[in-house]
Amino acid sequence: MPSYSTCKTLTEKAAIEFAAKNGLELVSVVAPWVHGPFITPHCPSTVRLFLGLIFGNHKGLLEQQKYIPFVHVDDVVNAHIFLFEHSNAKGRYICSSGETTIYQLSKFLSAKYPQYQIPIIEGKFNGGPKISQTFSKKALGHWIE
Numbered sequence: 187m188p189s190y191s192t193c194k195t196l197t198e199k200a201a202i203e204f205a206a207k208n209g210l211e212l213v214s215v216v217a218p219w220v221h222g223p224f225i226t227p228h229c230p231s232t233v234r235l236f237l238g239l240i241f242g243n244h245k246g247l248l249e250q251q252k253y254i255p256f257v258h259v260d261d262v263v264n265a266h267i268f269l270f271e272h273s274n275a276k277g278r279y280i281c282s283s284g285e286t287t288i289y290q291l292s293k294f295l296s297a298k299y300p301q302y303q304i305p306i307i308e309g310k311f312n313g314g315p316k317i318s319q320t321f322s323k324k325a326l327g328h329w330i331e
Contacts, residue, residue: 198278213269214278217262218255240295240302254291255282 198214205212224230229237262281269275286294292307 202278211276213275215262215265215269215281216278217257217265217281220257220259220262222259224259236291240299240304254288255285257281257283 194216198216202212202214204210219236220230221233221236224233261283265279265281269279288307292304295302296304296306
């Protein structure tokens with residue numbers, strides 16, 4: 187997982203540098219764990235990872251996450267459309283609707299879907315959920331302008 191995040195960050199950094207060097211305007215939308223319906227021929231890795239909670243294959247990766255940022259695919263699409271329609275948009279946008287811990291997520295899913303017998307996972311970090319305001323604050327600035 188750390189290598190995936192590192193690669194995404196370095197790729198974005200290279201794109202920003204390329205755009206600056208070549209006089210291009212670049213708007214970057216960073217989406218964390220995207221959930222919701224998908225049209226790809228295969229199940230996305232993030233969906234498969236979280237299905238591990240249901241099927242009992244959850245050891246290791248998720249427990250090491252302090253917070254798990256997430257966003258619904260519809261919100262990512264709407265963010266892209268919004269930024270495309272507003273020519274004054276500039277820079278980097280983190281599109282995340284919230285963050286939770288594996289403990290809070292497993293507790294929520296276990297209560298909501300008792301038929302799946304989802305275990306409550308005691309992760310390394312058990313803080314409560316928090317809402318990410320990063321995208322909303324920056325996007326609101328563009329809506330007001």
